[in-house]
Amino acid sequence: MHKMLSHIDTWIFDLDLTLYTPDANIMAQVRDRIALFVEKHFNIGSDEAHQIRHTYWKKYGTTLGGLMAEHKVDPHGYLDFVHDVDMDLLRPDPDLRRQITSLPGRKLIFTNADAPYADRVLAARGLDQLFEDIFDIHRMQHVPKPAATSYDRLCAELDINPAQALFVEDSAHNLAPAKALGMTTIWVNHGTEADSGSTDEYVDLEIADLKDWLSSIHTMEGAI
Ligand SMILES: [Mg+2]
Numbered sequence: 616m617h618k619m620l621s622h623i624d625t626w627i628f629d630l631d632l633t634l635y636t637p638d639a640n641i642m643a644q645v646r647d648r649i650a651l652f653v654e655k656h657f658n659i660g661s662d663e664a665h666q667i668r669h670t671y672w673k674k675y676g677t678t679l680g681g682l683m684a685e686h687k688v689d690p691h692g693y694l695d696f697v698h699d700v701d702m703d704l705l706r707p708d709p710d711l712r713r714q715i716t717s718l719p720g721r722k723l724i725f726t727n728a729d730a731p732y733a734d735r736v737l738a739a740r741g742l743d744q745l746f747e748d749i750f751d752i753h754r755m756q757h758v759p760k761p762a763a764t765s766y767d768r769l770c771a772e773l774d775i776n777p778a779q780a781l782f783v784e785d786s787a788h789n790l791a792p793a794k795a796l797g798m799t800t801i802w803v804n805h806g807t808e809a810d811s812g813s814t815d816e817y818v819d820l821e822i823a824d825l826k827d828w829l830s831s832i833h834t835m836e837g838a839i
Pocket of ligand 1: 629630631632633784785786
């Protein structure tokens with residue numbers, strides 16, 4: 616695997632649960648804020664709101680997708696509301712910053728969240744001013760990963776050659792379209808994902824921890 620990395624000139628990172636570990640899971644707060652938004656928007660109870668959140672997430676890939684398609688909800692107001700979470704669980708990680716800094720080539724973020732939230736997460740992790748660009752849900756025209764069109768947009772807008780790009784993600788199914796374009800795919804497997812069959816076809820390498828893996832490729836001579 617490591618020998619395969621010498622051709623990589625673009626390093627693409629998912630944000631949530633990729634650039635921080637599940638013990639600092641601020642996504643649980645985001646999920647609650649999403650349900651609270653639905654609750655207020657429809658003036659319904661919490662259980663029903665969580666049910667709608669889950670139904671839209673299944674059907675559209677995000678709750679926002681359903682709210683926009685079926686109820687014309689404004690994505691900016693929605694995203695501001697649901698991302699208004701406490702970042703205190705996140706701690707700066709100077710070691711991770713060093714590891715990412717020393718990667719040769721461009722570094723990008725590709726996230727289903729929005730850029731203002733991504734900026735806050737990166738700042739809380741001490742990873743600010745490190746990434747060239749954040750390709751967020753607005754720039755995906757609100758069509759989230761794993762829709763293939765969003766990967767096409769990412770590559771076209773940011774002038775990426777997929778054959779020389781590597782994508783790191785904690786959601787295995789988000790790696791399939793990247794692989795189809797010819798990217799090298801790294802799955803950060805936290806062991807929490809429901810078994811969705813074999814990932815062999817689109818996961819080049821499965822890792823348990825991003826920082827450990829980056830450290831291993833930095834110390835292996837000729838890997839990058
Ligand atoms: Mg993620």
